Amino acid sequence: MISIIIPVYNEEAQLPVLLKHLEASSSGFISEIIVVDGGSTDRTPEIAKDHPKVFYVPSEKGRAIQMNNGAILAKADIFYFLHADSLPPENFDALIVAEVENGKKAGCFQMKFDKDHWWLNLMGHFTRINHISCRGGDQSLFVERELFERLQGFDESYIVYEDNEFIGRLYETGNFTVIKSWITTSARLYNRLGVWNTQRLFVEIYWKRRLGASAEELYSHYYKRISS
Known part of the structure; x- marks a missing residue:
């Protein structure tokens, strides 16, 4: 099973879209959805708390801190870190489980933007390549609990570049894969x-x-x- 961990800050417009998308796109492997809020001043807390399948967690602001706090509370053996403005592909959870069953302990999806621009399309094309220079947090990230804990999670000193720093350490383990399905992220x-x-x-x-x-x-x- 999978624990989805979503760090948020003032996402009242995007969070309902994402939660509805997750319900429609999952294949039944989701144990919980943890929304970790870094002090939103809009309706984000109310939206999260009103959703029957969401566990709302208030947190100090900072995406690395928020994701680590979500991981501490997560119950499943697979963590899936997802930005509020990124929509994973159909059956995303089954695709993640299949990779883990094949021995991959961490990975992401290929990414495309919701904006049609030749440069952004080219950037999306490069995300198919399994190399650290082609990675970023908007591609989402799954990682087995054991590996996450062994690497001691995200480095909370990073307020930006926290995803890339942690993914770099994942690459050093030789366990990173890119799933050949598209996640769509906001531009x-x-x-x-x-x-x-x-x-x-x-x-x-x-x-x-x-x-x-x-x-x-x-x-x-x-x-x-x-x-x-």
Whole structure:
């Protein structure tokens, strides 16, 4: 069985869409849906609490912290970390279980954006490649409990790049796979900042990390860019 862990912050518009999608797309392998809220000021808490299949967890803000808090409470042997603006494919839970039964302890889906733009389509194409440079949190992430706990979860010093940092450690174990089905994620940051400004920001974060920038330096650079 699978515990779905969804970190949220002010997702009153997207969370109902995701919860409805999960109900319609699952194959019966979902043990629980844990929504970990980092202090939302909109109707996100009410939406989560009113859903009969959701376990609502208040948390300190920070996606790494929120995901770790969800994992502490999760009951299943497979964790599935999912962003509120990403919609997994049909029968996603059965696809994950099949990979675990085949010996894969961690992995993600191929990703496409909900925006038709040639560059975003190309970026989606590259997510089919099983290489760390092609990974990101919007592709979602499944990982066996035992492996997650052995790696001690997400590094909470990271406010940005937390998914990539943890996935990098998963790759080092040799257990990462890419499921050949498409998850659809929102291009809302690209819509807000523009395609090229957003892509430049991601490239800058990637290379700063490769060149040894600290978690604090990554966040400072990210915050400065999205605030300007």
